[in-house]
Amino acid sequence: LRAVEYWLLLFVFLIGIGIGQNMVNSIGNIPGIDVATGVAIFAAGNAVGRFVPGYLSDLLFRHLDRMGFIIIATALLCVSQVVMLVSQQNPIGIYVGIFLTAAAFGSYWVLVPAVEAEW
Numbered sequence: 001l002r003a004v005e006y007w008l009l010l011f012v013f014l015i016g017i018g019i020g021q022n023m024v025n026s027i028g029n030i031p032g033i034d035v036a037t038g039v040a041i042f043a044a045g046n047a048v049g050r051f052v053p054g055y056l057s058d059l060l061f062r063h064l065d066r067m068g069f070i071i072i073a074t075a076l077l078c079v080s081q082v083v084m085l086v087s088q089q090n091p092i093g094i095y096v097g098i099f100l101t102a103a104a105f106g107s108y109w110v111l112v113p114a115v116e117a118e119w
Contacts, residue, residue, distance in 0.1 A: 006119075012070065013112050016077055020046075020105025023098065032091050038098055045099040049073075049106025057111060066115045073107035076100055 027038040057069045080100030087093020 003119075009070070009112065009115060012074060013108055016074060016104060016108045019077060019081070020101060020108075023101045023105070027098065030094060032089070033094050038095070041095050041098050042102040045102025046106040049103035050110050052103075053107040054110040054114070057114060066111055066118065069107070070111050070115065073104045073111060076107070077104035080104060 024039075024042055027033075027042060028035045030038065053069050053073065057064075057066045077100075080097050080103075083093060083100060084097035087097060
């Protein structure tokens with residue numbers, strides 16, 4: 001608990017998870033999209049976010065450590081929020097933003113325990 005890296009990882013994890021939880025709780029309030037489709041797209045993105053980064057972090061471990069994958073997931077989360085902001089009137093863009101947010105959300109759940117296990 002004295003390591004600064006732990007607190008930084010916890011901060012990034014809580015922000016990322018908070019944004020993902022906010023997204024899943026607010027899908028019903030996003031105008032211009034079908035709620036069932038939005039939830040299905042979030043579920044698909046979450047599943048992809050849990051499987052692909054976990055597999056790639058094991059496959060590419062010699063070239064990029066798992067903290068690098070967390071940085072990529074955080075960058076993806078930032079991009080997803082920009083997509084959501086820019087495409088407020090475009091349902092396809094909103095669905096893309098939902099998918100990207102869910103993929104980043106799922107990535108944290110598989111990458112953070114792996115980083116902590118390496119310490």
